[in-house]
Amino acid sequence: MAKRDYYDVLGVARGASDAEIKKAYRTKAKELHPDRNTDNPEAEGQFKEANEAYEVLKDAEKKAAYDRFGHAAFEGGMGGGGRGGARQSDFAGAFSDVFDDLFGDFMGGRGPGGGRQNQAARGADLRYNMRISLEDAYAGVQKTITVPSAVPCGACSGTGAEGGAEPVTCPTCSGMGKVRAQKGFFTVERTCPTCNGLGQIIKNPCKVCGGSGRVEKERALSVNIPAGVETGTRIRLAGEGEAGMRGGPQGDLYIFIELTEHPLFERDGTHLFCRVPVSFTSAALGGDIEVPTIDGGRSRVKVPAGSQSGKQMRLRAKGMPALRGGPQGDMFIELAVETPVNLTGRQKELLREFEKLGEDNHPEGASFFGKVKNFWDQMKG
Numbered sequence: 512m513a514k515r516d517y518y519d520v521l522g523v524a525r526g527a528s529d530a531e532i533k534k535a536y537r538t539k540a541k542e543l544h545p546d547r548n549t550d551n552p553e554a555e556g557q558f559k560e561a562n563e564a565y566e567v568l569k570d571a572e573k574k575a576a577y578d579r580f581g582h583a584a585f586e587g588g589m590g591g592g593g594r595g596g597a598r599q600s601d602f603a604g605a606f607s608d609v610f611d612d613l614f615g616d617f618m619g620g621r622g623p624g625g626g627r628q629n630q631a632a633r634g635a636d637l638r639y640n641m642r643i644s645l646e647d648a649y650a651g652v653q654k655t656i657t658v659p660s661a662v663p664c665g666a667c668s669g670t671g672a673e674g675g676a677e678p679v680t681c682p683t684c685s686g687m688g689k690v691r692a693q694k695g696f697f698t699v700e701r702t703c704p705t706c707n708g709l710g711q712i713i714k715n716p717c718k719v720c721g722g723s724g725r726v727e728k729e730r731a732l733s734v735n736i737p738a739g740v741e742t743g744t745r746i747r748l749a750g751e752g753e754a755g756m757r758g759g760p761q762g763d764l765y766i767f768i769e770l771t772e773h774p775l776f777e778r779d780g781t782h783l784f785c786r787v788p789v790s791f792t793s794a795a796l797g798g799d800i801e802v803p804t805i806d807g808g809r810s811r812v813k814v815p816a817g818s819q820s821g822k823q824m825r826l827r828a829k830g831m832p833a834l835r836g837g838p839q840g841d842m843f844i845e846l847a848v849e850t851p852v853n854l855t856g857r858q859k860e861l862l863r864e865f866e867k868l869g870e871d872n873h874p875e876g877a878s879f880f881g882k883v884k885n886f887w888d889q890m891k892g
Contacts, residue, residue, distance in 0.1 A: 739834035781840025
């Protein structure tokens with residue numbers, strides 16, 4: 512079977528420019544790749560045919576010979592289009608020209624001109640756990656923290672090279688950061704072992720930082736903690752993380768807030784709860800009690816006569832501020848009626864006398880024991 516004209520295979524006219532030929536081949540390679548045509552048994556042959564055509568037409572000398580003699584220019588061992596190992600090598604070379612277009616995004620990609628887009632690596636993000644009191648969370652506070660991290664080396668201005676000289680292109684990978692190896696039909700790409708993927712090397716590394724462009728150092732930072740933060744709140748300080756490798760951008764610092772336990776108040780969102788003990792006399796007769804507030808002040812609360820343990824009273828807008836705006840929370844007072852201990856003989860005598868006179872003073876107890884009596888009667892029935 513006669514071979515098809517190479518220009519017809521790629522779908523370009525004779526006299527097409529190198530850019531037009533390369534563009535046409537890329538389109539054909541994507542269209543005919545066997546992995547994308549599992550249901551078309553002819554695709555693999557057409558794919559190899561396109562590779563063969565491109566291998567000839569991309570080379571100026573081979574193209575000139577083909578334009579003059581046609582396929583006869585490569586018969587009888589006259590060129591790179593022979594069979595066997597040479598053919599496989601030619602295919603690998605042709606396919607590598609469009610490797611990045613087919614798989615560039617998946618394998619990490621390359622920037623314009625074949626080099627890596629970012630030669631300098633971004634610094635790592637840092638985390639700092641900060642414990643503050645409930646009072647600080649209520650009012651907001653400014654804290655100074657010490658952060659151990661990598662900072663740009665002053666001796667080389669972060670370049671990693673002695674005297675601040677610029678890094679040079681890695682000779683192993685030609686600045687791509689990756690090298691390729693042919694494994695039969697496939698081309699395998701891996702990180703360059705010489706530059707570790709940076710695409711550049713330093714001929715004369717800085718003696719202070721060893722070529723990394725950064726050194727370990729503790730930094731003192733002033734951090735503003737806004738009012739209303741709670742446990743789990745995260746504050747981001749952009750550009751306050753570790754310095755990047757060889758002048759790369761700095762990472763970020765993330766501060767995670769944790770509130771310490773308070774001896775008086777419990778928090779639920781913007782609301783505060785305070786458990787206040789009251790004597791059984793005050794709970795029975797009623798009266799005023801004085802309670803603390805989170806801002807350091809005091810509030811008087813009226814206890815209704817006959818109050819029971821667990822009764823709650825609300826102090827509006829005496830809770831925590833909202834972190835991102837909104838109404839301030841409330842403070843809830845929960846009464847805990849306290850049973851007296853260490854009674855004197857006279858106190859015991861008075862309580863026994865009160866017990867005899869207080870048959871109708873315990874409605875909750877009367878209701879409970881009435882339900883108990885009905886339960887036992889039903890069980891007996």
